[in-house]
Amino acid sequence: MATLTVVNEVQENESLHPLPWRRMVWVTWRQHRAALVGVAAFLGVLAIYVWLAGLHLHQVYGAAIACHPVGSAACRGLVNSFNGTGGFISNGLALQVVPVLVGAFVGAPMLAREMENGTFRYAWTQGFGRWRWAFAKVVGLAGVVTAASAAIGVLFTWYYQPYYAAVNDRMSLTDLSLFAPGLFDLREVTLAAWTLVAFAIGALAGMLIRRVVPAIIATLAAYAGLAFAAGGYLREHYVAPIVTTRLDVFAPAWILSREWTKAGRSVSQSFLSQVLQGGGANLAGKGGVPQAIASWRYLVQHGYTQWTTYQPTNRFWPFQVIEGSWLLVLSVLLMTVTVWLVRRRLD
Amino acid sequence: MNVIETIDLEKRYGDTWALRECTLSIPSGHVVALVGPNGAGKTTLLNLAVGLAAPSAGQVTVLSGLSPGSPAALDGVAFVAQDVPLYKNLSALDMLHLTRNLNRRVDTVYAEARLVELGVPLKRKAGRLSGGQQAQLALTLALARHPRLLLLDEPMAMLDPVARHDFMATVMTAVADEGMSVVLSSHVLAELERVADYLVLISRGCVQVAQDVDELLANHRVMSGPSTHVDLFDDTSVVHGRRGETQSHLLVRTGATFQAPPGWVAHPVGLEELVLAYMRESGQTAQLAPVGKRDGATPEVAKWPR
16 A cells, blocks of 8 residues: 655745746646647748748849849849749738747637636646746746747748848839838747737736637737737837938838829829820830839929838838837736736636 | 634625635644535635635635645645546646646655556546546645645545545545545535544535534434423524424434433434534524534534424
């Protein structure tokens, strides 16, 4: 018969030293390894795909850039070849799945599963203490998913590099704005920050809703809402945009709007089209000047003024830092509330 | 030393009372049966004692004044919740390793030996163990922590008779070896009657009885006598009565000097009968006698129904 070995009576009092944090490493890994391995496997496959696609893209791009003489049939073929490369990840929307996945499958179930299965009644009555248990899990998992997403963000950045070069526009190569929605948030800083906030939203939703599937749905909804709000409305206001009458403002800068005026009055696009039809041959691109610029010059010569509202390229990193910062603050807030909810006793 | 002590403890969920004006002290060194009808507040009391819930009013302490949920209390109190929540996808060994990481001291040698002895497959996922094995696993994890107080909420609800017997044998062995205090809740007293030496009866959120079982049995008698003479008994001493046409049977609280009145016969009372009598009279229990004091204080007494 197994018997309990007699323990030396430990003098117990309120000033017990807390158990070391490292104990939670194994606990967190063992309980969440399925989700972590699943996410890691997905990210691994994605990384290999993006890496292979990126090698090809960079190679095609290099060939198109190096081609002489520009405009020859062979070079046009190479340009078209680059412009046709990219597939489903070319606009970045498909890669938005990274934070979504982490929020839904790592963040949301973390506490919701404990609540749904009743296992919180085991976990919260062990010697480690409930708020420290929650804190260790939240911080540990947040660190892991943030680091992983930052790493894959580096890969994404490398992949999209050819699209951001300033020469693309002149050479009729596809160019993308550094600020394009769906691309701006895939960079090292922003992807990590968005992944962190998705995880934090998931964790809080799980604690509030206490059921896995509804928590996942709520996480997706809240994350999508936040991402659309940030990309569609918030981001362009981080720093007041520049308004200029220059005509040479193109991607990778972020063009927010172009408007035409004449004698201080706004002119509609359809009216401008009529004006341009009168321009005839002047509008064909000459000497490699893109057609749009030729048209704009024609309009300017006829007394029209173009007002371009934009965020210049050199604001890219400040914008990354601004977005990363407020997302970090928001994440810390959400995670603090989550741990506080665990600490507060259930009713 | 009191393992659980409450003063005017109240717990309200919305506008429903789960516990109200609950004053109780359970001395250490007992196997306590916490009984009462479903919904009486047993689980609420245990959740409060283990820090999973917070009181709406009043206070509760464990192990001589520790606040439930405090580090020292978590260290000394082990709890097996109702329906034995285990991580279904973890094996018994994983659960043991988990418990070891989450606690100051866990006797893994004991736990493994006991699980092997009970035939619990160590590598099988907890979700695939039988109900009895799951209960034994949860109990073993709790015992391996060497708690000074073990709280078990309806531990045997899911078990068949053999598993119940094995479960209680484990508890009693641990009590004998360790001298730990145990509180077991159940709405079926029969499960606990053989092992418990202290009874706490809760109904409708109030403590009705809290006393050493031997004292309780020594201080109650079933009186049988003519129905025409039931008024020989003081209203306040009659817990419950069954009055027949000619014969009546009364459960009476008796003192040390009690003598049966002429024409009446006193029988000893069984614990189950006594508990049932108190449960039936729960509605009339207004005033609690001081409970838990070891001075032979009387439990509260219900009125003889007229």
